[in-house]
Amino acid sequence: MMVAMVSLPLPLSRRAFALLLLLILVSGAGCGLLPSVTETPPGALTFTTYIELGMPEQDAFIGGDSAAPDPVSRISVPDAYVPQILSRPIFALARPARHDPLKLRRDPFGPFPRGRLLPVTVQGWLGARGRGSYSVDGATARLEAAFSSLIPNSVYSLWCARHTYASDVTVERACDATNAAASFTTDAAGAATVRLTLSPLAPSTEETGTLIELIYHSDGRARAPSESEPGVTTHIQLFADLLPSKR
DSSP: OOEEEEOOSSOOOTTHHHHHHHHHHHHOEEETTEEEEOOOOTTEEEEBOTGGGTSOOSSOEEOOSOSSOOOBEEOOTGGGGOHHHHTSEEEEESSOOOOOTTOOSSSTTOOBOEEEEEEEEHHHHHTOEEEEEEEEETTEEEEEEEEESOOTTOEEEEEEEEEETTTTEEEEEESSSSSSTTEEEOOTTSOEEEEEEEOOOOOOOSSEEEEEEEEEETTSOOOOGGGOOBTTTEEEEEEEEOOOOOO
């Protein structure tokens, strides 16, 4: 099993992340032209974008109208309402950038050094959808997910992340032991279905959070979390919170 100590994908203060996702995923939320987040039954997974939760996208970047290699910036929530921006292409970065969805650091939107042009527009990136289920039977867990409107003919992986709020430390690992079963290629329509058998994951609590992350590998290589290059070759497009089951 390969693990990596990484910067927090959602660096919230103690309790804040769990309470935020519980509120949004249970109550439901919508965002303009984006798909709505609806109630999630126990055992079900709803994958969302950062924008749907009111935060800037962390691994997708837009530039100006110039063809010159000008710097790029993160996609903000207001960008999701502007047709001219929705039609813009998305770029990767030239160097990895630490995630900052709560805008706690200086210049959380950028600018950042522009990297490669990616084969998707802002609207295409934000239009990704995913639903799934997670169940536990003794010492075995099963994770199933169906995705649509992803980038066609592209390599993706599912990573399982565990964050401890008090220490602000996140451990990411492939959702299977080797990353082989957790990696897949979308079809020509950008769809894919994943079925995994894995060791049970701890549910999210007020002290820790468990996320299922959908990672787009823009270089076409299914990297392990230990090889993560946020914004350069590894991009979180969707994620789901592993909420505790209601009993």
